[in-house]
Amino acid sequence: MAKIPFNNLKRGYNLYKDEYEEAALRVLRSGWYILGDEVASFEENFARLHGANYCVGVDNGLNAIALGLKALGIKEGDEIIVQANTYIATVLGITMSGATPVLVEPDEFYNIDADKIEKYVNNKTKALLVTHLYGQAARMDKILSLCSEHGLYLVEDCAQAHFAKFNNKNVGTFGIMGFFSFYPTKNLGGFGDGGAIITNSVDLNIKLKTLRNYGSIEKYQNEIIGYNSRLDEIQAALIKVKLSHFSELQIGREKIARKYLAEIKNPSVILPNIREDATHTWHLFVIRTLKREMFRRYLSDNDIMTDIHYPIPPHLSKALAYLEHSTGDFPITENYADTVVSLPIFDGMTEAEADIVIAIINQYVES
Numbered sequence: 214m215a216k217i218p219f220n221n222l223k224r225g226y227n228l229y230k231d232e233y234e235e236a237a238l239r240v241l242r243s244g245w246y247i248l249g250d251e252v253a254s255f256e257e258n259f260a261r262l263h264g265a266n267y268c269v270g271v272d273n274g275l276n277a278i279a280l281g282l283k284a285l286g287i288k289e290g291d292e293i294i295v296q297a298n299t300y301i302a303t304v305l306g307i308t309m310s311g312a313t314p315v316l317v318e319p320d321e322f323y324n325i326d327a328d329k330i331e332k333y334v335n336n337k338t339k340a341l342l343v344t345h346l347y348g349q350a351a352r353m354d355k356i357l358s359l360c361s362e363h364g365l366y367l368v369e370d371c372a373q374a375h376f377a378k379f380n381n382k383n384v385g386t387f388g389i390m391g392f393f394s395f396y397p398t399k400n401l402g403g404f405g406d407g408g409a410i411i412t413n414s415v416d417l418n419i420k421l422k423t424l425r426n427y428g429s430i431e432k433y434q435n436e437i438i439g440y441n442s443r444l445d446e447i448q449a450a451l452i453k454v455k456l457s458h459f460s461e462l463q464i465g466r467e468k469i470a471r472k473y474l475a476e477i478k479n480p481s482v483i484l485p486n487i488r489e490d491a492t493h494t495w496h497l498f499v500i501r502t503l504k505r506e507m508f509r510r511y512l513s514d515n516d517i518m519t520d521i522h523y524p525i526p527p528h529l530s531k532a533l534a535y536l537e538h539s540t541g542d543f544p545i546t547e548n549y550a551d552t553v554v555s556l557p558i559f560d561g562m563t564e565a566e567a568d569i570v571i572a573i574i575n576q577y578v579e580s
C-alpha cells in the first residue's frame with residue numbers, strides 16, 4: 214500500500230500545472246518583477262471576491278498582521294486580545310507592533326471563546342485579533358458586539374480560512390482589516406511566501422501601500438518610516454491561477470472532510486465540531502485523542518502520516534517567556550496542545566485515500 218502523506222504540494226501543482234507554468238513564464242518574460250500589473254490585478258480580484266474595497270499584497274502573513282497593526286498606530290504599552298491556542302505567528306504579529314498579547318482560552322470549535330473575552334478588556338486594550346483557526350470562522354456576531362461595546366479595533370487573522378463565512382459573510386470583512394497568508398500549504402497557497410490585507414478603509418489602504426514600500430508610494434517621496442514587505446509579481450500571478458480554481462479545490466477538501474466526519478467511528482477519537490452559522494474551509498482536519506503518541510505511531514506504522522497543530526502553545530514557548538505564563542494558566546489550550554492530531558487533507562488527495570485513513574482509524578484500539 215502506498216504511503217498516504219500528510220500533505221503533498223506537488224499534487225496540488227500538478228492539478229493546474231500548465232496554467233501555473235504559463236503564469237510564471239509570462240512574468241519571467243515580462244521583465245517586470247516587483248509591483249506591477251500582476252500584483253495590482255490580484256489585489257483587485259481578491260478585494261472584489263471578498264466584497265471589500267481594497268487589498269494590499271504583502272510578503273507574508275506575519276507581516277500582514279505586523280503592518281496592519283502598525284497602520285492602526287498600535288504601539289508599546291497597548292494590549293491586544295488574541296486566542297491562546299493560535300499559531301505563534303498571530304502572536305508574533307502583535308509583539309512586532311510593540312504591543313502586549315493578552316491570551317484568551319478557545320471554545321469547543323478551537324476559536325477564541327467569545328464568552329471569556331470581556332474580563333481581559335481594560336483601558337490599555339486597543340484591539341481584538343481573532344484567528345479563524347484550522348479554517349472555521351469564529352463566533353463573529355458576539356465578537357463584533359464586544360468590540361463595538363468596548364471601542365476596540367477588530368482585526369482578523371484569516372491565514373487558515375480564506376473565504377470561510379460566518380452568516381454568509383466572508384471572514385476578513387467583519388473587522389477593520391483581514392490578514393491573509395499564501396504560504397504554500399495554505400488553502401490559497403502560492404509557491405513561496407506571500408500575504409495580503411483587505412480593508413474597506415481608503416486611508417488604511419494608502420497607509421499600508423506606503424508602509425510595504427519603504428514608506429513611499431511615489432518614487433523617492435518617503436512619507437513615513439516603512440519596510441520592504443511587497444508581494445512579488447510572480448507570486449501574484451501564480452496565486453491568481455489558484456484563486457480561479459479555488460471553489461473546485463474547496464469542493465475536494467469538503468468531500469474528504471465530510472467523509473471523515475461521517476465515517477470515522479472510534480470512541481478514542483474526538484471529531485471536530487462544526488458551527489451551524491459558519492463554514493469550515495478545512496485547512497486542517499483536527500481530531501483529538503488521549504494517547505496521541507500511540508495513535509500517531511499506529512497510523513505511521515500503517516503508512517498514514519499526520520501532524521500536530523500545535524504541540525507547544527504560544528504561552529509555553531521560550532520566545533514568549535517574558536509574558537511570565539506557566540503551565541496551568543490556560544488548561545483548555547494546554548489540553549488541546551497535548552491531544553490534537555491533524556489528519557491528511559490536501560489538494561489532490563483522493564477519496565480512496567480518505568477511505569484507507571478511515572478504515573485504519575476505525576480499527577485502532579487504544580490500550
Ligand SMILES: Cc1ncc(COP(=O)(O)O)c(C=O)c1O
Pocket residue numbers: 273274275276299300302303344370372373393394395396406407408
Ligand atoms: C494562523 C496563522 N497566522 C499567521 C500565519 C503567518 O503566515 P506566514 O507563514 O505567511 O507568515 C500563519 C501561517 O503560517 C497562520 O497559520
